[in-house]
Amino acid sequence: MVNDTTRLLGLDGLVVDRVRLDPDGVPVVALSTADEQAQCCPDCGVRARRVKDWVTTRPRDLPVAGRATRLRWRKRRWHCDHGGCRRRTFTEQVAQVPARHRVTARLRQAAGAAVADGARTVVQSARDHDLSWPVVAAAFTAHAGVVLPDEPEPVEVLGIDETRRGRPKWVFDQVSQAWQSSVDRWHVGMCDLSGGQGLLGQVEGRTAQVVIDWLGHRSQTWRDQVRYVAIDMCTIFKSAVREALPHAILVVDHFHVVQLAHQALNEVRRRVTVQVRGRRGRAGDREWDLRNRLTRSARRMRAERVDKLCDEIAGLPAGISVPVLAAWNAKEDLLDLLALARTHPDRENVARLLHRFYQRCADSGLPELARLATTIEIWWPQILAFLHTGITNAGSEGTNRVIKTVARDAYGFRNPINQRLRTRCATTRKSRGHLNPA
Numbered sequence: 001m002v003n004d005t006t007r008l009l010g011l012d013g014l015v016v017d018r019v020r021l022d023p024d025g026v027p028v029v030a031l032s033t034a035d036e037q038a039q040c041c042p043d044c045g046v047r048a049r050r051v052k053d054w055v056t057t058r059p060r061d062l063p064v065a066g067r068a069t070r071l072r073w074r075k076r077r078w079h080c081d082h083g084g085c086r087r088r089t090f091t092e093q094v095a096q097v098p099a100r101h102r103v104t105a106r107l108r109q110a111a112g113a114a115v116a117d118g119a120r121t122v123v124q125s126a127r128d129h130d131l132s133w134p135v136v137a138a139a140f141t142a143h144a145g146v147v148l149p150d151e152p153e154p155v156e157v158l159g160i161d162e163t164r165r166g167r168p169k170w171v172f173d174q175v176s177q178a179w180q181s182s183v184d185r186w187h188v189g190m191c192d193l194s195g196g197q198g199l200l201g202q203v204e205g206r207t208a209q210v211v212i213d214w215l216g217h218r219s220q221t222w223r224d225q226v227r228y229v230a231i232d233m234c235t236i237f238k239s240a241v242r243e244a245l246p247h248a249i250l251v252v253d254h255f256h257v258v259q260l261a262h263q264a265l266n267e268v269r270r271r272v273t274v275q276v277r278g279r280r281g282r283a284g285d286r287e288w289d290l291r292n293r294l295t296r297s298a299r300r301m302r303a304e305r306v307d308k309l310c311d312e313i314a315g316l317p318a319g320i321s322v323p324v325l326a327a328w329n330a331k332e333d334l335l336d337l338l339a340l341a342r343t344h345p346d347r348e349n350v351a352r353l354l355h356r357f358y359q360r361c362a363d364s365g366l367p368e369l370a371r372l373a374t375t376i377e378i379w380w381p382q383i384l385a386f387l388h389t390g391i392t393n394a395g396s397e398g399t400n401r402v403i404k405t406v407a408r409d410a411y412g413f414r415n416p417i418n419q420r421l422r423t424r425c426a427t428t429r430k431s432r433g434h435l436n437p438a
């Protein structure tokens with residue numbers, strides 16, 4: 001009974017009677033039932049004996065050998081005569097084509113997998129599989145539920161970072177005569193930075209409580225296994241980790257420290273430009289032309305370029321040159337300090353470089369550097385933890401890039417639950433083996 005065409009089509013429980021070409025040259029496959037189980041009532045399981053009528057269904061399926069095909073399954077509707085069974089009639093069904101389904105299970109699965117594992121958008125998968133948007137969206141949700149783990153595996157280094165969801169909206173408040181943000185939506189993501197599990201989960205909002213709640217849903221054993229938590233300089237995450245993971249060591253990434261130093265340097269440059277020149281900087285002002293070179297690390301420049309830069313700063317008008325040089329030196333002091341990371345620095349060396357930085361900020365008398373020094377002081381235990389461990393939050397930032405790419409591909413999401421599911425699928429593809437060419 002099983003012929004070659006049946007084997008080629010591979011729909012269990014169905015046999016191919018014949019294949020003909022319709023006027024457009026599309027293969028039309030006539031199918032009949034070959035599954036004994038299909039004759040049994042789905043409610044009571046008793047085999048039916050009496051045929052009610054015959055029906056033909058046209059389930060949609062994957063292309064065969066790259067060609068779209070049309071399936072025609074002629075099947076029976078049965079009477080269930082078993083006493084006590086509430087079902088009177090039923091139609092035959094097989095695993096790939098359940099009753100009332102107009103799409104085969106494998107087509108649905110392929111459409112969902114294209115979104116979850118192949119990074120296609122729902123719209124594109126719907127076009128590729130000739131299905132509608134809601135069918136593919138439902139197929140994706142079902143597929144994601146199967147492939148995503150319910151609970152994360154143990155994590156040694158946890159990364160926490162936030163991502164803005166969509167654009168903030170601003171309204172003009174008549175009372176305070178100021179623009180205020182009316183809508184500002186955020187997601188906080190938890191990442192595995194040591195084990196490669198990718199994004200473990202996301203929560204809506206940007207408060208300590210949502211992070212505490214997410215960590216609270218994990219088991220005590222799981223929480224005990226987290227040794228380090230990498231965050232950016234955000235007091236919300238600091239307090240959340242203090243409460244939910246009191247034993248974990250907090251680490252602050254050097255990236256954000258350097259960013260702060262650059263901000264302070266740029267603020268000093270802008271302020272003194274306005275004070276000395278009475279206007280904002282523009283092309284032709286030497287300090288404006290040097291602005292990008294000022295924020296480059298001197299360690300990564302050739303010695304003669306550094307000398308030249310120092311000469312250039314010294315040649316600026318007096319009111320600009322002194323503060324800019326002080327801010328530039330403070331930034332370089334901080335970079336020297338951060339360069340100790342991953343070198344097993346001894347305490348004296350760290351203390352010496354930190355003192356040099358604080359002294360430079362204090363001597364300059366610049367408010368921007370005073371603020372920078374205060375921030376460094378507040379976060380010093382976490383920065384010191386970075387110098388000793390070398391742990392960075394780069395993994396979280398990389399995940400954020402994927403999160404934003406997914407959101408842009410989809411032209412934004414209306415439904416945050418769908419967005420989180422799509423994001424998790426996209427950020428765990430590597431750990432699930434979908435980015436491995438082998």
Ligand SMILES: [Zn+2]
Nearest residue numbers: 041044080085
């Ligand atoms: Zn029955």
